[in-house]
Structure formats: structure tokens, C-alpha cells
Amino acid sequence: MTLQAWLTAAGGAVALVLLGWLALTRTVLGRGLAVPLRAMFVKPETASYPEAPRPTAPRFHGRHQLNRYADGLEKCIGCELCAWACPADAIFVQGGDNTEEQRFSPGERYAEDYQINYNRCILCGLCIEACPTRALTMTQEYEIAADSREGLIWTKDMLLVDPPEDGYDTPHTDREVRDRGLNYYGGLAVTPPTRKGGSFAPATAAPLQRAGAVVPRRELPLVPPGTGDAEGEPDGDGGSAGAGDA
Amino acid sequence: MSAPAAPGAASAEDLVTLTIDGEQVSVPKGTLIIRAAEMVGTIVPRFCDHPLLDPVGACRQCVVEVEGQPKPVMSCTVPVAEDMVVRTHLTSAMARRGQEGTLELLLVNHPLDCPMCDKGGECPLQDQALAHGANQSRFLDQKRKYEKPVAVSPQVLLDRERCVLCARCTRFSEQISGDPFIELFERGALEQVAIYEDEPYHSYFSGNTIQICPVGALTSTSYRFKARSFDVVTTPSVCDGCSAGCGQTVQSRRGEVQRQLARTNMDVNEAWNCDKGRFSFPHLTHAQRLTTPMERVDGELVPTTWSRALARVADAVRASQDVGPGRTALVSGGRLADEDAHVAARLARTVLGTDLVEHRTRFAPADEAPARAVLLARAGGAPGLTYADVEHAPVIVVAGLDPEEEVPVLHLRLRKAWRQHRARIVVVGPHLGTLDGIAWRRVATAPGAEPAALAALAYGDGEIAAALRGDGAPAVLVGERAGAGSLAAGTRLAEAVGGGVAFVPRRAGDAGGLAAGLAPGLLPGGRLLADAADRAEVEAAWGPLPAHLDGAAPVDGLRGILAAAADGAVDVLLLAGADLARDAQSAALAERALARVAGAGTVVVQDLALTETAARYADVVLPVTATQERDGARTDWEGRAQRFRRAVDAPELAQDDWEAFVQLAAVLGHRLYGSLDAIRAEQEQLGVRAAAHPLPEAASAGSTGAPSGDALLAVVRPLLLDGGTMLAGADDLRATARAATVGVSRADAARLGIVDGADVTVTGAGGATVTLPTAVLPDLVPGAVVLPRTSTEPPVTRLADEDGVVAVTLAPVAVPAEVGA
Ligand code: SF4
Ligand code: SF4
Ligand code: SF4
């Protein structure tokens, strides 16, 4: 190929590219076509929901669950504090009286009926903060859509988790919290009541910090040696580690 | 100890001026510091202090500083003094520290199981710990433990861990109700409220201890874990349990009554009520409750519609009117509201055209209604003798009335008069009943012979006459069991000694029924059918009254109506809340009358529940609303009318009694009233008769129906908690009912060889029997026995002859040999 022919061909190619570029950037049609072209080469922003749901943020508040002690008893005592705290009036609780034949929770009182109305709930989490027994916690589940209003009212059987099989309370994070010696709110962790109800672990081993006081992280009380095991032990035996009735 | 004087009641020289937190205030002498502080708007925290109980200073919460006193002062026990300088927690560090310290100590052994506790959310301990406590406790040890809860009675539960030892409950039962069954036992940290081992806490007023407990130590079985204070709807109401007219608070959730409380009304029930009023609401939702109209088809009651039911009644009324005038009768049972009674009276007179009307299921003496009409007109539509008059009366004469069983809150007022004002209570009648512990003198009479005793009371130089003629205005209370002529005699007695008189019926609708003229020969407002002027006044409002009512002699109350019905002179019997087969004073006569009308005519029952009368005799049954489910008003024994409002919805097809009456009238072509307001406007317009009629002349000696031979004359007294339909479903309440017994005098017991507690068979007229344990009553006159009215099966009304007289023979039940051996 002669130099001239080569130059002509190169000039043609440059002209073509130039023309193409002009067409894609300076014409309406070209600019329109450029969008999908560009999109073929960038990472997609959209999520493939529901085929591939994304994980939520670690502290996302999803729908609630009602927890149980390791021995299977319900943690909820039907106190209605969650219903009281709820700014959306989404919770209905009806208390009931435990009997020795029909025992649902430790102590005297249990929730005969428990409903959360997700038509109303704004997932603010005030209820779980109010709950004195950590019976009510929030999961990260957000797939609660339904095709009727009734379908958005979750009843006790839907909210209650299955009896634990691994010998630990639900939610399991409680155990980690307890091992640290502090509860959910920064207060001292308390051993849950046993099946007989209402009897808490002796407080002799309790560190002197007050429940409710916020302890700086470096001063976290350690589990007193010999009073428990780092692996944790089944709950509800009245002798859990580092726990005190303050 | 004297109650703090009412503010405003004192003249200037009785005032004491002191300084509280720098503010000068003048209060009546003897006022406690804590009350004086309230008057300047400072609420000193307190647990044991209660304005209606004597001060004790048990809880040490109300500390204040008084200048010049080195130690803190309990403001609930110390009366004010001239120039005293008081500093409360608002200005005194000492008072504040003292209050914080007391709260910390109270909480040392307090379980703080608020989430489980029924008081949570309305707990003075919670509130005051928040407002006046330190927010930290130094206590780390194990707390005191007790078994919880302990049942003090079938309806009161005690949690000793929560008790703050304020002694409100024990002081209430000792000072107010007089049932000292709970007491503080032990000392120090182990001090606790307890019951005497063998005597459970059986009181008609036990619910009040729950209400005044400042913590969750006393809770009720019926409200246990039912609701929280914030999720109930609260409606002020008036109790329909008896004629006391107690203020009541109805609390409901999701349209169902959860609990009822005493509502403070210092003029009537102060801050108390009785357990019947508090705990009887389960009857609203009981299985027996009527929810739909029914009619009898082929011998069976089947559901129907209001229009069919009313058409059937209207047809029966028209058919009866074709036979002749005045062949229908309307009997209400003392449950109706004032407006209902007024509509019933007009329906009967102008639409049904009959004077066969009655609002009492007892066979009242013929002069009772006219005498009450006179008192009504004399009082001019205002309360006559009031609770306050009774409380301050130096002498109180009680005849034919057992207040604790019949009108419990009046009993509390009598006790207050006796305890605080040293009132002398004179009981006239065959026995003392529950006035046992507080009566001063007793005038024993045979049953029904009270009028002669009442008439003689003010004369002569006996101590009772002297007391009656002394200073102050005595009160005369005449009850349902006093014999014929008692009310007139009582009225003359009151006139003679410058006192007041009142008739005290038992049922809540009784006073309203009388005021509406729901009795033979009466018209509304104390008017008489026989009086032309009275008739003209009523005709101005109602339109013309049928001519045949003119000049006809009134029948003898329910007895006359039932006798007429039994003789076939009644074709349609309308029963509004009257379970005649059980409740009529003579069940025998009632059964005969009901059978006759049910056979040849139509029995219409309009009621809350499917009563025995409805089930056996009714051709048409109409469901109506209860007090908690409607608006209305009731008049108590004083003559005080009080309105109540709807708290919960009624079963869908139930209507108010007055609505049922108005609709029946409409089907018969008469337009009566369109609303409650229209009825009330007419009641107001009619008012009471301007000048009272003269008192009926003293009847000839009360028809006591002296029994023949061996028979004993029974005083048939209803017990507060009995087999009544309005107690259906309230099982915990009924479990506290007093045992039905037959009260026998000592002389008769000895004569018949009956020992206290032994079972006897009581045989009445016609051979009906009940078997009851004996109670030998030292205060009962010989020849009489005391029987409960509807506490037994069959009810004692079955033992009555057709005049309603219960003359019985007693026979000891033979003890089986092997048991005796
Ligand atoms: S998350 Fe908030 S809105 Fe939802 S139930 Fe709990 S308190 Fe109510
Ligand atoms: S979930 Fe918690 S706050 Fe709600 S009723 Fe149960 S125990 Fe009480
Ligand atoms: S009495 Fe009051 S402070 Fe005590 S547990 Fe009950 S609610 Fe809490």
C-alpha cells in the first residue's frame, strides 16, 4: 500500500470516528443512542429485587418478633408497656393470668393476645425500648406487604419465635450482651427469671455500677472469674455469669 | 377523732392563719397541715393519708418542716396552729431529704414488678417515686419475698411484697365498713397485712380497699391483668344496684366493661360503694342475656323481629280493649330508669287505658304509695331527707330496714353518724339485723307492728323520747318491711320532734317509679288519680285520661293486679324487668296469675335476661339495654335524681325500655315521645304537685296476719348478694355472699329444740319447703323468724301464701345416725 493510500484510509477512519462522535454527541438521535451504549459499560445501580434481596444496614429496624427463654417460656408478660410507648397505637396486648397447669411465661402474667398492626406501625422501635423483658425485639425482615388490611395485622402466633433448640434465649444477641456484662441499654445485665417465676440470681457478685449508668467502654466490667463460663450456659438456671439483680 | 371541718363552714373566729412556703392562708381550726397545703395548691406526697379516714401517720411520706420544730413533722397528723410557718418540699431541703429518704426505704423491699402489677400506670408509688424520690437506690441485696398473690377473699388478692403498710385498708374496714377482718400483723420488716385464719375477709365493701390501696398490694380478681389505666374508656355513671344512688365510674375496653369504681360524690356515697355495685357487671355479657326479641310459637320461644313482636303485643292489646277497658296490666320491677317509668305510666294510662300498674314486686301496704306521694310533693321535687341530714342527726330512727343488706352505702353513712357524730340509732322492729353493732336502743315489735311503736316513740318520759326531743333534727328512716301505716306514723313522729323522714326502698328504680305514678291510683309528681285538679294537670300534658279511670277505687298494688289476673280479668300482662315467678312476694299467686294470662291472653316480658318468668310464661320477649348501655336518670331514696350516660354498646337488637314503650304506643296509634329530652322536658313541666295532699289516715292496726297455731311469722329480708339476675356471671362476687340462714329467736329455738347452726326444714303455705342452717338471733322477737328472700332454691317467695304472708313451721333435720355416732 502506498503511503498516499494509507493516508487516505487513515483520514477516512478519522473522519468516520469524528463523524460518529459528532453524531452521538451533537444530534438528538445520537445522544439518545449514547445512553444505552454507555450503560453497557458501567456497573448497574438497580437491585434485582426480589431475586437477589440486598442485606439491610446492620441496625435496620424491621418487623418485630416475640422471644422466648431457653426453657421455651415466653418472655412477654403482657404488661402493655410496648402498647403504651407506641406513638402509632399499633400494638394491642391483652394480659392474662398464668396458672400452674397453663403456664406461658415466668411469673404471674402473660400475654393472652398480642397483635401488631403494620398498617399503623412506623417501625420506630420505641416499643422494643419500652419492653422490660426484651420479649419484643425487631428483626431485619421488611417483607411484610400484604394484599389486605387484615393481612397486615400480625398476631401472637406469627410474631412468636419457635422454642429455641440450642439451649439459648432468643434473641441470641442477648447472650453476647450478657457475656459483656452490660445489657442492651448499657445497664447491668440481669439473669432472667426461672420457670418458677420472679426469682432472680443473688446479687452478691454484682459489680457496683448502677443499672442505667452508661459505662465508658474501657471500663466495661469483666465477668467475675469462676462465676460463669465464657461460652455461656443455658439460661434460666438462676446462676448466669456476671449478672446481678440491681 | 373528728373529721377535718369542711372549708367554708367556719366563721371568722374559727379560722387559723398560717404561712405555707411563704404564702399566708387562713383555714378552719383543726385542719391538718396536709389539707391546708392543698388549699394553697401544694400537694405534699402521701400514702396513708386519706381525707375520709382517721390520720395515723403510718407511712412517714408527708414530712414537712415547721419552723421552731427541730424534727420533721408529719403533715397528715398535725393540725395547723396560729402563726405556724410551714415549709414543704418546695422550699425546705429538710423536707425534701426526708421525703426522698422515706421513698428510698419504701422501695428497699418493694418488688418493683410494675410491668406485672395491676396498679402500674395509676400507681401513687410510681408517681411519687418519680416526682419526689431520689433516682438511685443504694440497696443491692436480696429483697424480701412472700408468696404472691394471697386471696384475702374470693375477689380481693393481696401481694404483701408490694404493701407499703399505710394501713388504709385496715382503717377502712375498721372505721368505715366495720368488718375488721384484715389487720396488720408482725412487726418491722416482716409487718404484713393478714387475715384472721378462720375468718375470711367477707365484707360487702371489700372493693373499696382495692380502690384506696395506694400501691398494687390489693388487686381484684375480676380485673386481674385485664387492662391498663390508659387503654380503658372511662364514663361517669350511677349504680343501679339499689336505691343508694352511688356515683360510679365505668371503665370499658373494646366495648366491654372491664371494671367499675366508686366515683366520689360527697353528697351521696362519699368515696365508697359496695361490692354489688362494683363487681356485678358481668351480667351484661352473661349467656342468659337477651339479645333478640322472641315470641312463643307452638310452645317454644323463637327469635323474631321487633316489628313482629310489637305487632303481636298490639294485636293482643286491641283484642283486650274490644273485650272491655282496663284489662291490661303493666308491672315493672324496680330496674327502670326515671324516664322509662314516666313513659310506662303514660303508656298505661292513656294508651292501654288501665290503672293496673305497679313498680314494686313486693305487696306493699296500701297506704305506702299515697304516703310517699305526700312526702314527694312536700319536698317539692328536691331531695327530702338527705345523707347529710342523716349523718348529722342526733337520733336516727330506723324501722323495717336493714341498711347493710338493702342500701349498703346508707349503712356506711349510719356508721359514720354513729362513729363520728355519736348519733343514737333507734331500731324499731322485730330484730336488729345488721344494725346490731351500732344501735343505741331497740324497740321490739312483732313483724308489721312498727306503726304503733313509731307513733308512741316521741311521747312519755322514756330516754328515747327525751333524746328525740333534744337538740338537733332527728331522722326517721322507714323501710320496705315496716307494716302498714308506718310511713304515716314515721312522718308524724318526725313532725312532732322537728326532724326529717324518708322512705328507703331497696330497688334503684323504686323512687323513680313512684314519682312517675307507676302505682294504682297515682299520677306523676305525687298526684292522685282520684283528685280532679291533679287529673286536669296531667291531662294538660298527656291528653284526656280514659273516663273509666275516673272514680274507680285503686286495686291493692301488685296483689290486686295478680288477683285480678288470676281471676281472668287481665288479658295482657306487660312485665318490664319484673321476674314475677321468682320475685313477686307471693310466688304462688304470681304463678296462678301468669298461668292464667299465658293460657288465655298474652304475657310480655321486657328484660335484660331470660328470666324464669320469661322462659316459662312469656308469649313475647323484648331485649332491653342495661344502665351501662344507655342514657337515663335514676332517683335515689333521698329523691335526688342523677343522670347516667352510655358507657358501652348494648347487644345490637336491644333497645331502651322507654323506646320499647314508645314503639308499642306507636303501633297502637299514639305518638308519645321522640327522645329522652322530650320525656325530661315533660317531667320538668309536670314537676310535683304544688301542695301536698294530706297524709293518709292511720291505718287500722297493721295486718300482720298473725299466724295460727305453731306457725312463725317470717320477716322476709333480701340479702344483698342473692340469686338475682343482675348478679349472673359475677361468680367471685357471689362467692362472698352471706350464707342464707333462718334466723330464730332464742325462745323459739329452745321451744323447738333447735340449736344454732343446725339445719332445719322450713315449711310454708302450701307445703313448699327450704332447708337452711339456723342462726339463733338473741335480738329477734319470739314468734318471728328471719328468712332471706331470694337466696335459696326455691326462693322464699314460694313459701308465701297468696297474701304474701310467710308463716312457716320449722322442723329440725334429723341427723343421720352414722354421722352422729
Ligand atoms: S416500631 Fe414504633 S410504630 Fe411500630 S409498633 Fe413499635 S412503637 Fe409502634
Ligand atoms: S412485648 Fe414486652 S412490653 Fe410488650 S407486653 Fe410483652 S413484655 Fe410488655
Ligand atoms: S405497686 Fe406501684 S410501684 Fe409497686 S410494683 Fe405495682 S405499679 Fe410498681
Ligand code: SF4
Ligand atoms: S350501695 Fe347500692 S347504689 Fe351503691 S354501689 Fe352498692 S348497690 Fe350500687
Ligand code: FES
Ligand atoms: S401520709 Fe402522712 S404519714 Fe402517711
